Amino acid sequence: MSETVETAGEKVPARRVLGLAVPALGVLAAEPLYVLVDTAVVGHLGALPLAGLAVGGVVLAQVSTQLTFLSYGTTSRTARLHGAGRRAEAVSEGVQATWLAVLVGLVVLGAGQLLAGPVARVLSGSDEVAAAAVSWLRIALFGAPLILITMAGNGWMRGVQDAVRPLRYVLAGNGISAVLCPLLVYVADWGLEGSAVANVVAQVISAGLFLRALVAEKVSLKPHPKVMRAQLGLGRDLVLRSLAFQACFVSAAAVAARTSTAAVGAHQIVLQLWTFLSLVLDSVAIAAQSLVGAALGAGSARQARGVAGQITRYGLIMGCFLGVVFAAVSQVLPHAFTSDPGVLGEVPHAWWFFVALQPIAGVVFALDGVLLGAGDAAFLRTATLVSAALGFLPLIWASLGFGWGLTGIWTGLSLFMVLRLTAVVARWRSDGWTVIGAVR
Structure with a gap:
């Protein structure tokens, strides 16, 4: 029997539940809190940039909303292998989810660049707001593959019951970006585009930390299409x-x-x-x-x-x-x-x-x-x-x-x-x- 769950009875210690739930809450709350900071910074530029951020942010948020299977689905598959005492295979699920994140992320990036203008116009109903949204979105979309890599990283780490490192990685990215955002927007005078660059920087840092953790596990990094197809089935x-x-x-x-x-x-x-x-x-x-x-x-x-x-x-x-x-x-x-x-x-x-x-x-x-x-x-x-x-x-x-x-x-x-x-x-x-x- 694996030691990942308590075998003496049906329950697990409450501290173990809290040890997983509290860091998970921190990860879940980090992005909304960063969005609040971003909104407050851009809000002082005026109504038009704020409206552009609102529209662009809605579009980018749909990426993470619709592709959460890279996190939740990976946790499910990884946790089973971890419970069976097969940690290397559990981490390998994370490798395949990360490859999937890269592939899907590149598709999202390409499609987003092509469709940013039409989608922004539909959502905004104003040419001025649409133009502001597109200027933000075209930059922020470069973070899409990185957002998905972070999701996959959260998924496999939760599956092996390592909930603290994901919180550190996400807070590192968002924390540095929260400091960088006003500097780029006001000091560098990049305006709304500065907000988008800060957003991408956050994703680069967080995704980079998750990738480093994956490499440190010393498992094969080769893609396995069969496993990715299984993950996509759950994702559907x-x-x-x-x-x-x-x-x-x-x-x-x-x-x-x-x-x-x-x-x-x-x-x-x-x-x-x-x-x-x-x-x-x-x-x-x-x-x-x-x-x-x-x-x-x-x-x-x-x-x-x-x-x-x-x-x-x-x-x-x-x-x-x-x-x-x-x-x-x-x-x-x-x-x-x-x-x-x-x-x-x-x-x-x-x-x-x-x-x-x-x-x-x-x-x-x-x-x-x-x-x-x-x-x-x-x-x-x-x-x-x-x-x-x-x-x-x-x-x-x-x-x-x-x-x-x-x-x-x-x-x-x-x-x-x-x-x-x-x-x-x-x-x-x-x-x-x-x-x-x-x-x-």
């Missing part, structure tokens, strides 16, 4: 799942915008808080991926089920705690985001759904991590697509037709989460996900 399911999320949240934003200016402002405030708390809960899910994958790789379905139950309880407790906290600050926190009375009047129509959903989200995200760790991506893909088609999307568009506003939108999100909860709990209680072995 995760990309489809991600597209379902995007369809739901883009639709929600579109309907909120067509409801009223106050409604879209309130929706943005609550949605950003939802996204932030999702990162907190997702850190537990990442720990679940590593521990469950290792347990199944070690041949212990009993251990995997024990860890799954333990992680689910942690998710529920965290969700309940967050719900109580945000219920308590409901009269205060929205004022930190806006002083507009119309927006503040709309916030409660979404806020109490957001609060009530936290315990559900805690369980759903925890079990997402469990099933991803088990390599059960096909089930998660189907569950997400069905939940979106039956729950979120119909109610969102009905809200537009019947004028239900934010109440209708967030009712749709609630139904979406309840359907996902039902699906993942049913799957968890079955034995369909507990496939043992180094490779699923």
Whole structure:
């Protein structure tokens, strides 16, 4: 039995979960925090550069959003091999994921350079904003292959339960870039383009550190197309799942915008808080991926089920705690985001759904991590697509037709989460996900 999980009982020590979850949270939070710094720096250049950054940033963010399989899928496959005591093969999964990151990243870079102008014009609706976005995006896109290399690096390191080094690598890149950004924007007088260069520098540093760690493992660096095809198969399911999320949240934003200016402002405030708390809960899910994958790789379905139950309880407790906290600050926190009375009047129509959903989200995200760790991506893909088609999307568009506003939108999100909860709990209680072995 591998020593990557505790063999005396079904549970693992809470400190081991925290040892994986806390650094993972730091990695998840690093990019949003850097974006805040970048936004603050560019914001002082004026409205036009800020709008250009907003549009360009949305486009670049879709790269990382849609290609997270390089992180999550690699963790799942690596953790199984690590649990089976086959570390060299586990790291080799990271090598193949890195090759895949380079290949996909070059495609994204080429396509992005060709499509930057048309996409920016569609998103901005203004030639001036589109021009600013393109000037930023054409530079920032050179970081796309590096972003994907960093994802692959996070994936294999989490799989071998090394969560601290990825945090150091990501913080090193983003930290240096955060210092460099105002120097390039103001001192060097590069303006918006300085922000893009700083962004690429961050990716160069982080990706370089991950590549150095991979080389230090002294495993073969040769590409193996068969392994990459297997990784792409898992990636296909995760990309489809991600597209379902995007369809739901883009639709929600579109309907909120067509409801009223106050409604879209309130929706943005609550949605950003939802996204932030999702990162907190997702850190537990990442720990679940590593521990469950290792347990199944070690041949212990009993251990995997024990860890799954333990992680689910942690998710529920965290969700309940967050719900109580945000219920308590409901009269205060929205004022930190806006002083507009119309927006503040709309916030409660979404806020109490957001609060009530936290315990559900805690369980759903925890079990997402469990099933991803088990390599059960096909089930998660189907569950997400069905939940979106039956729950979120119909109610969102009905809200537009019947004028239900934010109440209708967030009712749709609630139904979406309840359907996902039902699906993942049913799957968890079955034995369909507990496939043992180094490779699923």
